[in-house]
Amino acid sequence: MEKSLVIKPEKCTGCRTCELICSFKHTQETNPMRSRISVFCFEKVGFSTPIVCQQCSKPACMEICPVNAISKSEETGAMIVDDIKCIKCKMCTVACPFGATIYDPVLDVVAKCDLCYGDPQCVKYCPSKAITYQAADEAHILRRKSFAEKFRGFYEEVNK
Amino acid sequence: MKMIIDGRGIYGIPGETILEAAKRAGISIPTLCHHPAFPGQGRCRLCLVEVNRKGVKRVVASCTYPLLEEGEEGEEMEVKTSTPEIEEIRKDIVMLLYKQAPASKLMQDLFRQYRCAENSLRENSGEKCILCNLCARACEEMGTGAISLVMRGTEKRLATPFDEASPDCIGCGACAAICPTGAIEMKDDKESQKRHIWHQHFDLVPCARCGELFATKKQLDFIARREGKSYETSYYCEACRKKHTAKTIADFRRRRE
Numbered sequence: 001m002e003k004s005l006v007i008k009p010e011k012c013t014g015c016r017t018c019e020l021i022c023s024f025k026h027t028q029e030t031n032p033m034r035s036r037i038s039v040f041c042f043e044k045v046g047f048s049t050p051i052v053c054q055q056c057s058k059p060a061c062m063e064i065c066p067v068n069a070i071s072k073s074e075e076t077g078a079m080i081v082d083d084i085k086c087i088k089c090k091m092c093t094v095a096c097p098f099g100a101t102i103y104d105p106v107l108d109v110v111a112k113c114d115l116c117y118g119d120p121q122c123v124k125y126c127p128s129k130a131i132t133y134q135a136a137d138e139a140h141i142l143r144r145k146s147f148a149e150k151f152r153g154f155y156e157e158v159n160k
Numbered sequence: 161m162k163m164i165i166d167g168r169g170i171y172g173i174p175g176e177t178i179l180e181a182a183k184r185a186g187i188s189i190p191t192l193c194h195h196p197a198f199p200g201q202g203r204c205r206l207c208l209v210e211v212n213r214k215g216v217k218r219v220v221a222s223c224t225y226p227l228l229e230e231g232e233e234g235e236e237m238e239v240k241t242s243t244p245e246i247e248e249i250r251k252d253i254v255m256l257l258y259k260q261a262p263a264s265k266l267m268q269d270l271f272r273q274y275r276c277a278e279n280s281l282r283e284n285s286g287e288k289c290i291l292c293n294l295c296a297r298a299c300e301e302m303g304t305g306a307i308s309l310v311m312r313g314t315e316k317r318l319a320t321p322f323d324e325a326s327p328d329c330i331g332c333g334a335c336a337a338i339c340p341t342g343a344i345e346m347k348d349d350k351e352s353q354k355r356h357i358w359h360q361h362f363d364l365v366p367c368a369r370c371g372e373l374f375a376t377k378k379q380l381d382f383i384a385r386r387e388g389k390s391y392e393t394s395y396y397c398e399a400c401r402k403k404h405t406a407k408t409i410a411d412f413r414r415r416r417e
C-alpha cells in the first residue's frame with residue numbers, strides 16, 4: 001500500500017532539522033533555502049508546522065507541465081521531475097497551490113519532494129516524530145478525508 | 161539489436177535512435193538542436209556519425225536515425241562517433257553555424273574548440289540564433305504557439321507573426337529558458353513591473369504578501385484557464401503560498417479548539 005507523509009503539527013517544535021537534512025540529501029549542502037520541506041513558526045499563537053508537497057491525486061504541477069517531465073512514481077506515488085526532460089519553464093512552480101514546487105537556480109532544476117525514493121530523511125531525523133511515513137488504513141483514510149473536507153471549506157472561506 | 165559503438169558492443173532498443181543508445185552506454189555525441197523533451201529534430205547535423213551496415217558506410221544524423229527491429233538477418237550495425245571525416249564535417253558545421261550566429265557565446269566557444277579557421281564568408285553580425293527551433297517547439301508544447309520559423313534561405317529566422325506582439329504569447333519565458341545560445345531577450349523590469357519579451361510588455365504580478373514579481377498576469381490567467389478554476393492564492397509567490405498554507409492550518413486548529 002502506498003505510504004505518505006503524515007504531519008502532526010502539535011508535535012513540531014520548530015527546530016528545522018527536516019529542512020537541513022532535506023537540503024543536505026538533495027544538494028549536499030545544509031541550506032534551508034534549498035530544502036523541499038519548509039517549517040513555519042507562529043510564535044504568538046505557539047504553532048509551528050512543516051509544509052511539504054502533498055503528492056496530490058490530481059497534481060497541478062503534473063497537469064500543467066508542457067513536456068510531461070513530471071510523472072507519478074509507481075513505487076512511492078511521489079511526483080517525480082525528470083531533470084533531463086524538464087525545459088525549466090517553471091510553470092509548475094506557479095501552478096502548485098501550496099508553493100511546494102520550487103526552482104533551484106544553483107542546480108538549474110525544479111525541486112520538489114520526491115519522498116527520497118521511499119526513504120524520507122525528514123521522517124528519519126525529526127527529533128519529535130512530527131512527520132511519519134505510513135500506509136493509511138481505511139479508518140485513517142476516512143478520518144483524513146473528513147479533515148480535508150473541513151479544512152477545504154475553511155481554506156476557501158479565508159481565501160474569498 | 162546488437163550494435164557496436166566506438167568498438168563497444170551494446171544492445172540497442174528497437175525504435176530508439178543511435179544518439180539515445182549511445183547516451184545510455186555513456187558515449188557522448190555532440191548535439192545542438194537536441195533536447196530530451198524534443199528529440200530528433202535533425203536540424204543542426206552536429207550529431208553526425210558514421211554507420212556501417214553490411215559493409216556499406218553512411219554518414220547519418222544520430223539524433224534521428226532509428227534502430228531496427230531485432231533479428232534482421234542477425235545484422236550487426238557498427239557506429240563510429242568520431243572519425244577524421246566526421247570531425248572534418250563537424251568542423252565545417254560549427255564554422256557555418258558560427259557565421260550564422262557569431263554573437264553567440266556558445267558558437268564562439270565551439271568555433272575555437274573545433275579549431276575552425278577564419279574565412280571570408282559573410283557573418284550574420286550581431287546574431288545569436290542558430291535556428292535550432294527548440295524555442296518554437298517549447299512554445300508549441302506549452303499550447304501557446306506564439307513563435308515559429310519564418311522566411312526561407314538566408315532570411316530564415318524565428319519570429320512572432322509579422323514581427324508584432326502576439327496575442328498568443330503569455331510571456332512565460334519557456335522559449336528563453338530552452339534557447340541554447342541565449343538568443344531570446346527577456347527582461348524583467350522591477351521599476352515598471354513589466355516583462356519585456358517578443359515585442360511586448362507583460363504585467364508582472366507582485367506577490368500579494370512579499371511583493372516579489374513571480375509571474376506574468378497572462379501566465380496566471382493561462383494556468384487558471386487550463387485548470388478551470390479561479391486562482392486567488394496564486395497571487396502569492398511560492399514561498400508565501402507555503403506560508404499561507406501553514407497560517408491557514410494554524411487558524412483552522414485554533415478555531416477548532
Ligand code: SF4
Nearest residue numbers: 065086087089090092
Ligand atoms: S519547469 Fe520543468 S517540470 Fe516544471 S512545468 Fe516546466 S518543464 Fe515541466
Ligand code: SF4
Nearest residue numbers: 299329330332333335
Ligand atoms: S514567452 Fe511567449 S513566445 Fe516564449 S514560449 Fe512563452 S508563450 Fe511562447
Ligand code: FES
Nearest residue numbers: 202204205207223
Ligand atoms: S542534434 Fe542531431 S541534428 Fe542537431
